[in-house]
Amino acid sequence: MFTRYRSVLTFRGAWRFSLAAFVARLPISISTLGIVLLVTGLGRSYGLAGALSASYTIANGLSSVVQGRLLDRLGQSVVLPVVTGVYAIGLVGLVTATQSHSPAVLAFGAAFVAGVAYPPIGSVVRARWSHVLTGRPSDVQTAYALESVVDELIFVIGPTVATVLATQWHPWAGLGLALVTGVPGLLVLAALRDSQPVPLQGRQQSGPRPAMPWLPVLVLAGVSFALGSMFAAAEVATVAFSAEQHAKSLAGVLLACWSAGSMVAGLATGTLSWRRSATTRVRVGSFLLALVMVPMSFVGSMAVMGVTLFVAGFAIAPTLIAIFSAIEQGVPAARLTEGIALSHTGLAAGLAPGAGLAGWVIDAHGASPSYLVALGGGVVAALASLALPSSFTAAASAHGTAHDVPVV
Template sequence: MVTSYRRVLTEPGTLRFSATGLVARLPISMVGLGIVLLVSASTGSYGVAGGVSAAYMLANAGLAILQGRLVDNLGQARVLATAAGVFGVAMALLVLSVEADWPILASYLLAAVAGGALPQIGSCVRARWSHALSDPGDVQTAYAIEAVADEAVFMLGPIIVTVLATAWDPVAGIVVAVVACVLGTFAFCAQRSTEPPAHPHHRSAGRRAPMPWATVVPLAVVSAALGTLFGAAEVATVAFSGEQGATTYAGPLLALWALGSLVAGALTGAVTWRRGPAIRVRWGAFAMFAAMVPLHFVDSVWLMGVVLLVGGLAIAPTLIGTLSLTEQTVPAGRLTEGMAIMQTGLVAGVAPGATLAGIVIDAQGASAAYLVCVAAGLVAALAAQALPRH
């Protein structure tokens, strides 16, 4: 296993752009929660805080694909550096608007600008790996590295921003996230030797290379369904812990889920697969569906930890397969756009999943809310079966 990872990380420049990419995408798991903590502390309203955070996340999901297309046309350095600058300024003004008690509309607008400008580092890192490596097996290993990095971001980010906001000041968590994004993005953009070439589209050249929608659409549905599953599982697990009188165990339970995914992602990158990524997406999506079924019947915190740990094993392999299949089928000139579609689907599904789970919890309790996860897993499994067989 170590040999596979050493081989890709010793390629010139790969370790540097992967490490800076990790730092640059810390805000993915920090800013939304940081906004909630900041606005709620200032206004005393979680409703307003959730609305401002939602404006940020919706703008991010809505404009990520456009940013991916711009990256393909103009190059990573030009687009990401500009986006990082806009993001930093918008976030600074957002904090000022909250602290100075500006009209709440200003906070909504600034949150939307910041969300729309957030650099799409995750998609760009994977596009850079695809450019730097020629062997499909090595690309698979590289995507596993990024899947593990994503898990680390989602495990560490909320902890960092919560500790800073509660132990120091609500602004501190956001400041750290913004600094990590801006400095990490500029450091990433400075590494021009590994940057994929831009593919500018000129009208005189005719139509752009066609997007393989027969593959991209089912994969996007799989991504959105998994996002819904993630959002619902997080809310349901928090509620389950509360019902069991063990609210403090919510974090460790979700950490066990992420740990299962992290371990599976590391193992996935070390294996030389004989079957293509489409097969792995089909089986992985089905495994995610199957892993959600037992959660409805669990009534013990300790057993829930075991079930979540095992269920997490299906997450990273499915996501790695999804992005690997995207990399293999989308034209090089539209690869970042294709990656952004998958990332957008994943992010866009989280809020509806959390909302549906919350509604079910209020009506039927936490155990019933896990059925939302089952339904989302079933949608992912069915969408994966719609992938082309060739």
């Protein structure tokens, strides 16, 4: 089962940049949860926690595509060290402003700065895979599946450790973990120059840039936005549910169960050859993600919630892998990073309304009803996926895309 994964990791510097990106990505699973744990741990409302999380995620969503273009033009070794320093300043400022009960505008400003600076690591590492595996389209598919599994692994490790630190040691410790993993990981990744794509400034340019298939790309970004809202709402709801069950320190364990289910499904997905197109799998996966959210509002115990989240997680990774596979197959090679960044932007931007609305529902009605916000995000994703043209990847392949591969 793991032979294909082992194979891609033997390519030039692959295991090194993949490992560095794994560490650099841990803040993705920690930052919004860390903000919630910090604010509520200091005795302040879930509404404020959700609003600060929204500030962070909106900023990150707005900056991802811009950063992606800068990374393409100037190179990862130039851009990553600069944004890493700004990210560290913003995160420290957020903790300081919140703990010192400074005016709220300072905390919101610091959260915004940290969000703006944190780079789109998913796009960065997938661009590296595309670069080192040039001419090996099947290996690119396996590498993308591997990265989706890594994405889930960080949501198994990050929330669990961050929650324990924040509840058993100090409320700021969750964001502290994001700082001490994200900064070194990003700097090491920047230093690994042998595997990074050649920046545009160093390439021979010929002819105009190929056209972006905007309709399907924007539909996929819309699906990603709705899924991001679902993920964020479920995360905040799960923290509140654990608190209501007098087991807030186990919130990270529940979230880890969710991600563990996704990770198992992702590992299997990367080893299969699919007869259905990636666009069809996006539609089916989005529908299943909405369906698995239905039982959440009716669960009344930690043990049952853990099992329910684990089973629900099986729909996550296959759906996300299908989204990135559709982009990889349907977007011209010269604009692949931009296309990936747009879906990452959708996911990040969707976190804000999901977390904010879930926080409001929790403050007004409690934890269980807030899972309906997550259900709503899944329904919107399923409906949006219906607008995705079935011929997207096939038509794009005929005109030359990032990798001329069979549909998987």
